[in-house]
Structure formats: C-alpha cells, structure tokens
Amino acid sequence: MSNNTMMTPPVHLSLPPSTPKPTEGCAVCAALAKQRAEAEARGNFSAAADCNVELRNCPHRRATDRKNV
Numbered sequence: 155m156s157n158n159t160m161m162t163p164p165v166h167l168s169l170p171p172s173t174p175k176p177t178e179g180c181a182v183c184a185a186l187a188k189q190r191a192e193a194e195a196r197g198n199f200s201a202a203a204d205c206n207v208e209l210r211n212c213p214h215r216r217a218t219d220r221k222n223v
C-alpha cells in the first residue's frame with residue numbers, strides 16, 4: 155500500500171518560476187497579458203501577479219478550444 159503524499163513547494167512571494175501564458179485567441183488573456191507587461195514595465199509586480207492569477211483562472215471562452223491542461 156503506497157500512500158504517496160506530495161509535498162507542495164513553499165509559496166514564494168517574489169516572481170513565480172513560471173508565468174502563465176495567454177491563450178491564443180482569448181481576448182481576456184490578451185488583455186491580461188498586456189496589463190501584466192505594463193505592470194512589470196512600471197515595476198508593479200504586485201499588479202503583475204494579480205494578472206497572472208487571473209490568467210490562470212481564465213475560462214478561455216471558446217467553443218473550439220477544449221484542451222485538458
């Protein structure tokens with residue numbers, strides 16, 4: 155019987171190791187990616203992180219785009 159409990163890595167409050175990529179064709183993603191780029195350009199990484207969260211949560215409303223992540 156193997157009970158393999160995955161350890162979750164600690165959450166870093168600095169830049170995340172991987173930033174979510176905007177999905178092609180998704181207007182919400184495109185807008186968020188633009189906002190994120192602008193926030194990073196201003197040095198506002200808090201706002202950029204918010205955009206990353208929204209990018210991850212984006213439902214990508216497109217009928218033809220149904221991929222399992």
Ligand SMILES: [Zn+2]
Nearest residue numbers: 180183212214
């Ligand atoms: Zn999207």
